[in-house]
Amino acid sequence: MTAKHLTRTKAGKALLSLVVLALLAVALQSLVFSDASFTAGSANPANVFTAGSLSHTNSKAGVVIVDAANLRPGMSQEGTVTIGGTGTLTGLYTLNKGAVVDNPASPGLSRTLVLLIQQTGVATPLYNNRVDLMPASLTLGTIAPGASRTYLVRLTYPTTAANPALQGASMTLPLQFAGVTQ
Amino acid sequence: MKRMKVLFGNRRMMVLLTLAILVLTATALVASSASFTATSANPGNMFTSGSLGISNTQSGAILTALNMKPGEYIEGSATIGNTGSIPGTFKLAGVMDTARADYSTAFAGYLNLKVYEDGGSTPIYDDTLSGFTSLNLTSGTPWAGGATHAYLFRVTFPNGDAGAENTMMGKSATIDFTWSAAQ
Numbered sequence: 001m002t003a004k005h006l007t008r009t010k011a012g013k014a015l016l017s018l019v020v021l022a023l024l025a026v027a028l029q030s031l032v033f034s035d036a037s038f039t040a041g042s043a044n045p046a047n048v049f050t051a052g053s054l055s056h057t058n059s060k061a062g063v064v065i066v067d068a069a070n071l072r073p074g075m076s077q078e079g080t081v082t083i084g085g086t087g088t089l090t091g092l093y094t095l096n097k098g099a100v101v102d103n104p105a106s107p108g109l110s111r112t113l114v115l116l117i118q119q120t121g122v123a124t125p126l127y128n129n130r131v132d133l134m135p136a137s138l139t140l141g142t143i144a145p146g147a148s149r150t151y152l153v154r155l156t157y158p159t160t161a162a163n164p165a166l167q168g169a170s171m172t173l174p175l176q177f178a179g180v181t182q
Numbered sequence: 183m184k185r186m187k188v189l190f191g192n193r194r195m196m197v198l199l200t201l202a203i204l205v206l207t208a209t210a211l212v213a214s215s216a217s218f219t220a221t222s223a224n225p226g227n228m229f230t231s232g233s234l235g236i237s238n239t240q241s242g243a244i245l246t247a248l249n250m251k252p253g254e255y256i257e258g259s260a261t262i263g264n265t266g267s268i269p270g271t272f273k274l275a276g277v278m279d280t281a282r283a284d285y286s287t288a289f290a291g292y293l294n295l296k297v298y299e300d301g302g303s304t305p306i307y308d309d310t311l312s313g314f315t316s317l318n319l320t321s322g323t324p325w326a327g328g329a330t331h332a333y334l335f336r337v338t339f340p341n342g343d344a345g346a347e348n349t350m351m352g353k354s355a356t357i358d359f360t361w362s363a364a365q
Contacts, residue, residue, distance in 0.1 A: 037365045038234040038268065044244045044260060045358040046279070049293055049311070049337055052249030053351040087351070088249045180344055181251040 053087040054181050056143065065175065068155045071113070073162035077155050080120070083140075083177050084148035091179030093140040095151075098174025100131060108132065109171035112161045116154040126151075131173055143179065232268035234363050237261075237330070244335050244359065252350075253341030262319075262361055263330035270363035271324050274333070276314040279356035287312065289353035298334040311337060311355060325363075 059082040068077035085091060095117065102108040110131040117138065118125035126138050143149060153175075244258040264270050274297075278290055290312035297307040297317065307317055320331060341347070 038232070038266070038270070039365075040234045040236045040266065040270070040363040042236040042238040042262070042361040043358065044238070044240050044242065044361075046356055047243045047245045047258075047335075047337075047359060048248070048354065048356045049245070049250060049256075049289070049339075050248045050284070050354040051289060051339065051347070051350045051352060052251050054251070055351075089251050181253075 052089040052181075054089045054091045054179055055085075055087040056091065056093070056177065056179055057082075057084040057086055057148075058177060059083075065153045066155055068113075071155065071157045073157050074159040075157055078116075078152060080150050080152050081177075082148050082150040083143060085143040085145045085179075087145055089181050090142050090144040092142050092182045093149075093177060093179040095126070095138040095140055096176040096178055097134050097136055097138075098176060100174075101172040103170045107163060107165050107169075109166055109169045110173070112157065112163060112166060113171065114156045114158055115173070116152070116156070118152045118154075120150040120152060131155075131171065140177070142182065232365075233266040234268055234270045234365055235265035236272075236361055236363050237263035237265045238361060245337055247337065250339045252339050252347040255336055255338035257334060257336045259332060259334045261330055261332045264325040264327055264363065266363075267327045268365055269324035269326050270365055271322055272319040272331075272361065272363045273316055274319055275316040275360045275362065277358045277360070278312050279358055282354065282356050284354040286350075286353035286355060289350050290355035290357075292340065292347075292350060293355060294338040294340060296336045296338070298336075300331055301334075311357060314357065 060079070064079070065081045066077050066079040071077060083093065100110045102110050113131050114129065115127060115131045115134055116125055117127045119140070126140070127134055140149065140151075238260060239262075240258070240260040244260050245256055247254075247256040250256070262272065264272070279285065280287075291310050293311040295307060295309065295311045295314055296305040298304075299306050299320065306319075307314060319325075319333075325331070339347070339350075
């Protein structure tokens with residue numbers, strides 16, 4: 001069947017019409033999608049933000065530094081504690097005094113015992129006075145990641161402060177090391 | 183003369199000569215059909231397509247901040263230009279890279295992002311890092327070819343009460359910035 005023959009028959013004309021319509025549809029579609037425009041792009045990927053960390057180790061974590069049982073006038077008991085920076089950030093550390101508990105409350109062992117807190121290798125003590133007079137917080141300074149500091153904690157019962165009323169008395173002094181980022 | 187007589191005496195020669203004269207005359211007539219003319223030319227009508235391109239002074243990350251601590255901020259800048267020949271509308275888009283193993287939704291939502299345009303004191307964006315999606319730069323006004331604009335980015339790790347950000351320690355957030363232009 002030739003093209004000439006197709007155009008002459010009804011079926012042929014119908015087929016031709018369909019072909020024309022199909023071509024028109026394709027042309028129209030290309031018109032619809034031809035509204036392209038110029039575009040351009042540039043990227044700055046992988047902008048990363050990471051929070052650091054501040055943490056420390058405590059060689060006496062959760063346990064007493066000084067167990068001064070059976071103290072008597074003229075006697076001292078001492079212990080050491082080492083604080084080490086383990087985070088990624090340097091911290092400014094303080095030693096905070098918790099609530100002192102005297103038993104009995106009066107006359108109070110804390111008003112008799114002398115507390116010495118001193119960083120090893122440093123001549124000047126951080127504190128050296130009666131327990132009850134210790135400020136709520138002592139500034140220890142900065143501890144960088146990987147660095148450490150050791151502190152001597154000594155309790156002394158001065159001979160001059162001997163008081164028979166304190167026989168069998170006890171005292172608890174909670175201490176807390178805390179660091180904040182600077 | 184005798185030679186001429188011979189020539190013109192020959193009939194065939196006479197016919198040939200006549201034809202030759204006729205051809206010459208016809209040629210002269212054709213060539214003499216002159217008339218007034220005038221021309222004017224507009225040559226070299228060129229049609230070139232315009233172009234739209236982006237220059238970016240930063241090829242990689244604009245900001246990288248490791249070991250941030252509360253209260254700390256980091257700044258970075260990029261200057262973007264239309265290197266094309268036609269005006270374009272520029273946009274900045276941001277997508278959080280949540281696929282990274284160390285990505286923290288909480289941290290990304292805690293960090294603050296400010297974007298300043300052309301040294302302005304009022305940021306064109308001031309909200310959480312993770313809340314950034316896209317910005318119409320210079321308020322959507324098309325940039326002419328050759329125009330450039332500078333952008334300053336500042337990401338701040340807010341500082342609340344002591345210990346308030348402890349849950350953010352070691353967390354990470356990553357954002358990919360993409361500049362785009364359309365005519």
